[in-house]
Amino acid sequence: MDLKDKVVYITGGSKGIGYGTAKVLIAAGMKVAISGRTLKSVEDAAKSLGKESHVLALESDVTKLIDEEKAIATILGKWGQLDVVLANAGVGNFAPIDKMTEEEWHQMINTNLNGVFHTLKASVEALKKSEGYYITLASLAGTNFFANGAGYNATKFGVVGFTQAVMLDLRQYGIKVSTIMPGSVASQFNNHVPSKDDAWKIQPEDIGELVLDVLKMNPRTLPSKIEVRPTRPDLK
Template sequence: MSDHKVAYITGGTKGIGFGIAKVLLENGISVAFSGRKRDDVEKAERELKQYSENVLGIVSDVRSLESEEEAVKYTVEKFGRLDFVIANAGLGIFKPVDELTAEEWNDMIDTNLTGVFYTLKASVEELKKTEGYYITVSSLAGANFFENGTGYNASKFGVVGFTQAAMIDLRKHNIKSTVIMPGSVATNFNGNVPSEKDSWKIQPEDMGNLVLDILKMNPRVLPSKIEFRATKPA
């Protein structure tokens, strides 16, 4: 892609977000990404600069609208515009509902669902200017409930519903919107340490290539919801 396109990715210091950033940078898109921890942001920025110098790491917490507004402001100050927003930040805590604490529930809902709204709220006026693209990363858990998944399922079901309703509102402004629902991805999610045992899973760069394919689609078509899974689970 060309014409100086710019993306902002939440949760970009590792895993899916990092994989998306890497692929976009390799394909000529400038990338701003955010994470909660400064050390993680600085480390990821150093690593991503091997693919392109057009990268900006930002410390931001998606649970704060003000923080996301600042992140968008920094992105536009650095690159001059904003074309693509990928709301990827998320976390999972898996316990029986009678053992899940109110704090754990709130942390998942605030990060996984409210954070997706805050990221869009902070960026939508910039996306109107560029007739841009808004992508959220949900999960197959946004359509399939499972044991110990009450908080996570609730947040991810919510992301799917939110993004599809937002899609109807946003297309009136020529902004496209897609929710991606991946299955098992080889990341550090839920304490996993990626290794050869995860080779059957979706890899972070696979998510990056999917996002790139979505962004390259003809403007007349809109893949509003995509389920994305490993071909053959272990």
């Protein structure tokens, strides 16, 4: 894929992995739309990314299909195409299952799993036209279960299974589909504030570089499921 002026949509793009990936892709000459639930946070992120002609800030709640449809329509209205989608928005509530509330459970299902479906449902026709790329941001929690992670594990196992099945559904249209499964990332996920103590972790820009590598790969080859983890967790 010739990346210059290709159009990317990143959900949850105002911070963390979404923001770090947007930064890398803009530097590579791509046009990037980022979305989030509050317009101000997304607009602030877009301003800090610079290169105004290559950034679009969108307010969208991925738990609502209509929001994602409006976001995609805005992107197509501005740039006329959509080549890459990164379904990155996610939340995490961690507790033993007997302590987890129904609200916490449904928040994760609605954001992490339903949101991934809504983003694809809204963008799939545009991706057919561009023979584009759909990438989900899963987690190593999508293959490794752990105590206090029942809800989060359920959503990320679901994202991995969804993405792999979708890959088989959509490759007949020339659409490439991958899921990226990071381990510990130095991001603001779950209200974490990154600090120097997170230096051993994967950095958000590292995921951006990985996305860039995937996009540059010869289109005959598809890395459909990518696990990535810190090299030296013993350094923490």
